[in-house]
Amino acid sequence: MARARLNSGNGIDEELPKTKINKASLSNVGKLLKYLKPYRAKFIIGMFFLFLSSVSLLAFPALMGSMVDAAQGKQGLAFIPANIKSIGIIAFIILFFQSFVSFFRIRLFVEVAEKTLADIRRDTYFNLITLPMDFFANRRVGELNSRLSADLSQIQDTMTTTFAEMIRQAILLVGGISFLFIVSVKLTLLNLSILPVIVIIAVFFGKFIRSLSRKAQDKLAESNTIVQETLQGISNVKAFVNEAYEANRYQNSLKAVVDLALRGASYRGLFASFILFCIFGAVVSVIWYGSDLIARGELSVGALTTYIISSLFVAGSMGSFPELYANVQKAVGATERVIEILEEDKEQVSIHPEENEIKERIKGGLQFDQVKFAYPSRREITVLKDISFSANVGEKIAIVGPSGTGKSTLAALILGFYKPQQGHILFDNKDANDFKLTDIRNQVAIVPQDVLLFGGSIRENIAYGKLTATPEEVIEASKRANAHDFIMSFPEGYDTLVGERGIKLSGGQRQRIAIARALLKDPAILILDEATSSLDSESERLVQNALEELMKNRTSIIIAHRLSTIREANKIIVIEKGRVVESGTHYELLQHETGLYRYLSNLQQEKIDG
Missing domain, CATH: 1.20.1560.10 (ABC transporter type 1, transmembrane domain)
Structure with missing residues (x-):
């Protein structure tokens, strides 16, 4: 680090x-x-x-x-x-x-x-x-x-x-x-007799000082971490009246920094004094001995001048x-x-656009066949266990279940972000491994819960779904996504900058731009990953209408938290602890008195009534 x-x-x-x-x-x-x-x-x-x-x-x-x-x-x-x-x-x-x-x-x-x-x-x-x-x-x-x-x-x-x-x-x-x-051989031998001693002492003493300096830097970094943690959690500090505790913690950290800094300064002072003594001592020795050689006629004044200047060159080179x-x-x-x-x-993705063009079309059939998966970084935790389900072309398949059961992992597997350790994922009854990865991703679109927009204009963000889209196609997709009206309410319309990660737009507005982007892509398979779970009622209504338009005539995998949004799904897959525990339509699953879906449905209804 x-x-x-x-x-x-x-x-x-x-x-x-x-x-x-x-x-x-x-x-x-x-x-x-x-x-x-x-x-x-x-x-x-x-x-x-x-x-x-x-x-x-x-x-x-x-x-x-x-x-x-x-x-x-x-x-x-x-x-x-x-x-x-x-x-x-x-x-x-x-x-x-x-x-x-x-x-x-x-x-x-x-x-x-x-x-x-x-x-x-x-x-x-x-x-x-x-x-x-x-x-x-x-x-x-x-x-x-x-x-x-x-x-x-x-x-x-x-x-x-x-x-x-x-x-x-x-x-x-x-x-x-x-x-x-x-x-002058004599002057050079004099210098070389002094030099090894200076170098050896300087190397060992320098390492010791650098070690002290690193400790001081680490201590200062610790004190800065205290400031960062305290300010990030300032509400907790105040709620627990721990201002005095944090102040004392920071003061003790600063004291340790000062103590190390002063100790380091003492040694650096000694080291600097030693080096200065050696350098000027060498200069005095050379001039002293050189003057004696001049007095004896063994050296000229010019030669001594040449020697001193050359010595400075050598010293500068060694010091650098x-x-x-x-x-x-x-x-x-x-x-x-x-x-x-x-x-x-x-x-298997190319940076050349022409190599990423669709080679084999997908109609929209999707099947999971006994898929088992664990993330490569956490292989000891199996996220999905023998998952099997199928979606025919144009069907709406909903995936529900408690948090942490692997619902979003299904979306990552469909997009080819990861490969299952066991089992198969099939598109139109053909193994995913037999398709080019770019063919799959070009024909699968996702609208996530937290939409990430790039820092450019609204037009650029929508056109990200189809880089060759014309302005008319962008506008048409926006109208179908219920986004055109709010876009045109901005002074700069489609050229409005959305800010970093789309911070200038509300959650509902970001969702509708993501839907317009997906519409422009025109995928065979659509994944909705809890696309309305964090929206208010009015935004949810507008987004839901846009989603209905987006899901027309295409296979849709709906990962849902609010069960009220999936009642019309052709099939609902209920997942618990990485396994499929139930499947059927909304009304079929409600008939299971001890079923998880009915329990979740009743729980949400109680929250609404309460």
Whole structure:
């Protein structure tokens, strides 16, 4: 899980988890690198420009040192002229050259990274929307969205910046150290005798400080959770007069955060002091020893200047590697999560519209034959047990029963969201597995209890049932769904924006738009999943009239809570604890004195009378 980290203010940013770099993780990186293949020529040219810009940078310490020697009338490095003006001109020529190649290097790397990431984003999204429902049932939307945003952004940053910077710093490090040996072997050996001690202490001390920092971040996250829980349940807090309890809980959490933060600050202060002492101590040592070498005639002032500038290059390169390596670890972790989506088994659905067109028509016959089903994430709980029933073309079949008996699961099975573990589902006496999945879904429509509308216009939401629908077809479907009048009452009519998830519309209005959408689809089989259970009486009347229009001349599976809405059904299937316990017409089932349907009917009638 991603860990929260403190930003420069008081908020919390999301920090992507780091992954150890090993053979398996590098294998995943290799799978994504294939996306670079179409752009490999530009990538290679960008790498060449990167090499040129990095190597040219190494010339500056030598030029600056030679300029100091030239000012004293001495010859610096043999291949550099002992003339201040000439050295200055050479420096500006190299600077211009470096700026020129740096521009093209950055331009090429960004182009390659953007196009590569666009391809990865496209394939990840395309694969994501063709995954089976079970995949989404076990993951949060925020987590999946993070993979398309945060994870891919981390990969993008690594490709455009981190990767190039690591190569650049590696060239500067290797070239810088080599140059230090050329300038002065004695000074370089002095530095190398100090460096291992600093690095070892810094690594171990740094890990300890990061551990403290993570604990402080976790504590802060806990305190923020207390705030979130308290505000979400503020009515309960006030109802139980627990304001003092919550205040004390939050205060104790903050105290723990402060204690950890102060402890961490103490160690960070010690660490910072140690590093400063080592860095400036190394500088003083180099200048001290270098001055002694100058006094003895073993080193020139310009050579010492060259050495100090080169040392700064080397130190800067070494200091940048921990952060760069951490970014690479995050990118490797992000790669693993993206690869997981790309390698998931997809449904038999295409992202190309022409491949999803109906190949085999369904007339509307439906049959469940001894179907047994448990959700893949909860295989120990059998939801449906030997369910059998049939619906002839054009019949209305109602499914009733107590909550949690598997009624809505039937709808998911009809749509092919899941496959039964045993038994068969048949359309027109032909096994569902013999149909293309897109053929089934193209000819089955559902009007759920909680209608989800997209954030566009009413017209777009209705036309979602048939993307090629004309404006006239959209209006005709709306009229048949009792939706046209309320749509035209809005100033912008069919172009009215419904808001996120249709929040600007009432429940009844959303239902009628969903019915218009289903009418436009013109399915062979219609599923009504408690489509009127959460509506007031007036909205229910309008929606029920629209549903009657929708159910004409098509097979309808009505999952109902209000039994008054299914009295005219051709057959009522009563389910209890995942089994069919009764079936028949409304009047036949009322004759069973000990039957569940009669009990439920009487219970609802008592509520109405009461």
